[in-house]
Amino acid sequence: MKTTPTHSLLITFLALVGVCLFLPASLAVAEKPNVVLIYIDDLGYGDLGCYDCNDIPTPHVDRLADEGVRFTASYIVNPPCCPSRCSLIMGQYGQRFGKYGMSRGLPIPEDRPTLAKFMGQNGYVTGQIGKWDIGTKAQGPLQVGFAEVAQKPPKKKGSKYFCTNEAGKTQWLTDYDGDNIVKFIERHKANPFFLYWSPEAVHSRNDEAPASLTERTTAKGKRSKLAGAIVSVDDQVGKLMKALNKHGLRKNTLVIFSSDNGANGSEDGSSAPYRGGKGSGTQQEG
Numbered sequence: 001m002k003t004t005p006t007h008s009l010l011i012t013f014l015a016l017v018g019v020c021l022f023l024p025a026s027l028a029v030a031e032k033p034n035v036v037l038i039y040i041d042d043l044g045y046g047d048l049g050c051y052d053c054n055d056i057p058t059p060h061v062d063r064l065a066d067e068g069v070r071f072t073a074s075y076i077v078n079p080p081c082c083p084s085r086c087s088l089i090m091g092q093y094g095q096r097f098g099k100y101g102m103s104r105g106l107p108i109p110e111d112r113p114t115l116a117k118f119m120g121q122n123g124y125v126t127g128q129i130g131k132w133d134i135g136t137k138a139q140g141p142l143q144v145g146f147a148e149v150a151q152k153p154p155k156k157k158g159s160k161y162f163c164t165n166e167a168g169k170t171q172w173l174t175d176y177d178g179d180n181i182v183k184f185i186e187r188h189k190a191n192p193f194f195l196y197w198s199p200e201a202v203h204s205r206n207d208e209a210p211a212s213l214t215e216r217t218t219a220k221g222k223r224s225k226l227a228g229a230i231v232s233v234d235d236q237v238g239k240l241m242k243a244l245n246k247h248g249l250r251k252n253t254l255v256i257f258s259s260d261n262g263a264n265g266s267e268d269g270s271s272a273p274y275r276g277g278k279g280s281g282t283q284q285e286g
């Protein structure tokens with residue numbers, strides 16, 4: 001198919017990602033649909049209800065899959081976190097700019113557009129929430145094109161997932177992110193927006209997952225902790241969709257949901273029905 005450079009970048013972007021994508025039919029006629037890109041850390045293919053997981057309830061993600069489009073033959077260019085994210089933001093294979101493996105800290109090229117710059121230049125308010133892990137330390141979200149970046153909350157001492165919110169209360173970090181998603185939508189509901197949410201969840205270690213989350217799953221043993229973390233991710237998707245509905249934005253918002261790489265076997269994540277997973281070197285997860 002012949003495409004203009006602009007179309008080609010967008011198509012590359014869409015082809016790179018994808019577990020499921022909510023794309024209402026009415027979107028085709030909208031001039032500038034909002035875009036929310038959700039990139040979950042180390043989430044396994046087999047750990048979502050829409051892909052036959054039966055011990056972790058993920059009703060909100062499942063609904064995206066039911067009402068949207070699934071990209072079941074999409075691929076991540078390189079399975080660890082950093083190259084996957086760098087490729088996503090550049091809209092091209094990491095190998096094109098010398099990123100053949102993890103190579104954390106390797107600069108992303110500054111003479112090419114990033115997804116954030118592309119969206120900003122096309123009239124979108126751009127926002128980033130959560131984990132970054134892209135480029136050098138000097139190439140933060142603001143430096144590569146995002147207009148707004150959510151401030152990271154202070155963590156509880158020794159904790160990965162418990163933070164202190166603005167009210168001074170202890171909060172699960174993923175839940176805190178979800179509140180920021182809602183606030184971003186509230187601020188920008190009147191203008192086209194592009195929001196990139198990449199939580200620290202569900203990267204190891206998930207052993208802090210509280211009973212209020214794990215008890216909502218039927219996962220056993222160590223897997224129950226990962227399951228609790230995934231339940232919280234699903235909760236935030238629910239918050240997002242509720243906020244979009246509240247402001248009448250759902251029909252004009254493209255929601256893309258993907259993992260950055262395969263399941264982490266050491267957290268008892270599942271790549272079923274595929275083999276492999278994060279760090280296995282032979283990942284064959286779809």
Ligand SMILES: [Ca+2]
Nearest residue numbers: 041042081260
């Ligand atoms: Ca990852």
